[in-house]
Amino acid sequence: MWETIIVQPFTNLLLLITMLVKNFGIAIILFTLLIKLITYPLTSKQLKSSMAMQDLQNDPKYKKMMEKYKGDREKTAEIQMKVYKEKGVNPFGSCLPTLIQLPIIIGLYQSIMRVMASTPLELVKLERIVYPFLDVNKILPIQNHFLWMDLGQPERLWIGNIGIPVLAILVLITTYIQSKIMQPPTQSNDQGAAMSNSMMMMMPVMMGWMAYQFSAGLALYFLASNIATVVQYAAMGRADWAKIFPWVESKEQPKTAAVIEDDDEDEEEIAEEHPQPVKTVKPSARSLAKRQRPKRKK
Amino acid sequence: MNKKVIKLMVLLVLAGAILTGCAAGVRAESTPGVTVTEDYVYVAYMQNLYKLDRFNGARLSSFPEKPSANLAMYAAPVVEDGYIYFGDLANDFRKVSEENLNQVVWTFEDAKGWYQSKPALDGNLVIVPCTDRNVYAIDKESGTQTWVYNGEYAFIAQPVVVGDKVIVSAQDHHILVLNGATGEELYRVETTGMVLAPPLYDPETDSVFVGSLGRQMISFTLATGEVNWTYGTDDLATIWATPIILDEQLIFTDKNGKIIALNPETGEELWQNHAGGTVIAGATLVDDKGFLVAREDGTMSYYSSELQGGDWTVTVPGNIYSKPIVDGDQIFVPVVKADAFIYTYSITGVPGWSFSPSN
Known part of the structure; x- marks a missing residue:
């Protein structure tokens, strides 16, 4: 089947x-x-x-x-x-x-x-x-022969007796770039950020290691796939190149303000419909002060 | 480190392990390589070369001492004067002592490809086909390269040495004839498809016979390279194995199970029979009186040349893709997808021992 x-x-x-x-x-x-x-x-x-x-x-x-x-x-x-x-x-x-x-x-x-x-x-x-x-x-x-590679064998570029795993290195780099530009902007102290960071380190290493171990044909597929994904992401205007190249201006986030408009009313509406059973979280003095501050326009 | 991160790491490692299991560089799907000597049977399969007692299948020793995940071997070894020559899928070719398999005399590490077929011996040289598109001639004493022939595709069939010539089956739709001393190509004979099996040489007529995936059997004279005849019909399927000569008949099988006998001198068809199923392993000569045909599904039948019909049939519990080996009164059948790597029978079809590392 x-x-x-x-x-x-x-x-x-x-x-x-x-x-x-x-x-x-x-x-x-x-x-x-x-x-x-x-x-x-x-x-x-x-x-x-x-x-x-x-x-x-x-x-x-x-x-x-x-x-x-x-x-x-x-x-x-x-x-x-x-x-x-x-x-x-x-x-x-x-x-x-x-x-x-x-x-x-x-x-x-x-x-x-x-x-x-x-x-x-x-x-x-x-x-x-x-x-x-x-x-x-x-x-x-x-x-099976393509450029210097035998696609059925793990790839090495032989210089004398030293075999350099060029494809594995490229796979590692492109996987890192892919993970980095696609990494969601998160706060440095939350769980999501920790997971995202460890994944960003683990993924390229794992992919690079697989490209090193597997036949070159498969490593070539990894590389082509990584490049295609980066291009696709960039074409959608979501790639933040500043994460890779510091001299590029960052497209710092977001549009977020537009995502949720002033939902205080909704919030209250929801709160009224479903009153808090035991404890009601009272806003702190600091957050109240923050609320009262006039909104800054960007 | 929080639990989620640990879980994620475990998942990634697992994914890596699974993918590696599917396709690690040195892993390939192949059949056991079997060589039979007077007292022993050598079986190269997966991570080991096993030395077995020929008469009861007892495991005597194996190479390497500790199996490694990075090592795999499927090519049948060649044995001569107390030494064994064999290659692996980690690009190494070795000469080891027959007494002690782990006593390595030399290792040839210059190739960049896998060794998948039995080598051939030619005087002081061992001729080794490799998937790195080269055929190497290695000095048996020193383990150094004497000559190398560069081809266009991987070489995966055992070469045949005849006098000062080496006949090599190539995947690029040719049979190559090389000078055994220098590796120089003397001439090449075109075929209609890939040739995966070693050719058959008949010293009486100085003819070479070889079948191809191009649905054709071809005969040429070794001395001149002149094609004597070709045989191919519309309903002939691909030919995967070396033919045999029995009672002045050239007998071979096609993939669909057709058994065909030709006049070796003219290529004229003498008779046809059918094995009743897919045949990859071809026909195997038994005692110059008959032949075996082993089907892919494990059904192995003996045909006497006179009757041209099955005299006895056994069912080997596995799939057969490589020729059974007939030596003396024993038949050794390498199999895959079975409990054992190798099953043995008497030449009358009575089951003998089988071997798997676990038993």
Whole structure:
């Protein structure tokens, strides 16, 4: 089932591209871009959803509301849901596209591995899933050599007896760039920031390590995919290059003020509908003073 | 560090471990490489080269002493004068002592690819095909490279040495004939598809026979490179294995299970039979009286040349992709997707021992 619906079509598409461009390395890059293009509506939806969520999370009023009802989970959830509804944010909006994309990514990975068959047994299995309209005899053998790489082997650029894992280094760098420019703006002391920071350190190392260990074909896919994602993110105007290049002017956040307008009335309305059962969080003198201060226009 | 961060790290490590398991660099799916000598059976499979007692399958020793996740080997070794020559998927080719597998005499580390096929011996040289698109000739004494032939695609079939020539099956739709002393290409014979199996040489007629994925069997004269004949029909499927010669008949199988006998001199079809299923391993000669055909699904049948029909059939509990080895009165069958790596039978089909590292 999985083979027939995902792996087989992907493998045949990859073989078809290889047959057309006569170069497996270029075929992997084109195939990755093609898949990115096909899944663009999903990715775009996911990015937009996560952006809206980020904006909301950074909104001072929203934060204030959350802070106010910190001890009351029910109330917090209710306010959240109301705001989500008002602002048209789907809290699962970023999960669903990811879930849909996951089989595609796994299928892509498996099909690249299939096409890089290097033993007779793997070739038997590859031959078996090639569609009849593709003459396997014309397609095979696949030229695994691309630039200095053997795509079926872990990549090294040999200078004398020293093998430099160029692709693994590039994968590490692009994964870092990708994580960095996509990192949501968070406060330095919250849990989200800690998670985001550790993920930003772990992900590039893990991807780089996999690119170092795996065959070059797969590392090439990682690299093409990373670059495509960065370009896609930049095209949507969300890439904050100042996080990578300090001399670039930062597009500091947000539009957040526009996300939630003065919701004091709503807040009160919600509070009235659902009075706090035990303790009512009273605003502190400091926050009251803050409230009374005139709003500064940016 | 809070719990969420720890959970995230564990998840990332798990994801890495799973992906590595799927596709780490040295891992490939292949069949056990088996070599049989007078007293021992050597099996190269996954992380070890095993030395077994030929008569009861008892494990005598293995290489390396401690299996490493970064090491895998599938190429059958070649054994000569108390030494074993074999390569692995970590780009190393070794000469070790037959007495003590872990006593390494030398390691050849110049290749940048995997060794997937049995090497061939040629006087002082060991000829080794490699997936880095090279065929290496290594001096047996010193372990240094004598010559190297650069090809266009990976070499994954055992070369055949005939006199001063080395015949090499290439994936680029050619059979290469090299000078055994220098590695210089003498000539090449074009085929209609990839050649994955070693060619068959018939000394009586000085002819070489080889089948290809191009659905064709070809015969050429080794001395001249002149093509004698080609055989291919519309309903012939891909040919994955070396043919055999039995009673002046050239016998081979195609992937769909067709068993075909040709006149080796003219290529004229003599008879056809059917194995009843997919055949990758081809036909194996037994005692110059008959032959075995092992189907992918594990069904192995013996055919006597006169009857041209199955005399006995056994079901091997695994998938068969490489030729069974017939030596003396024993048949050794390397398998995958089974409880054991290798199953043995008598030449009358009576089951013998099987081997897996766990038992």
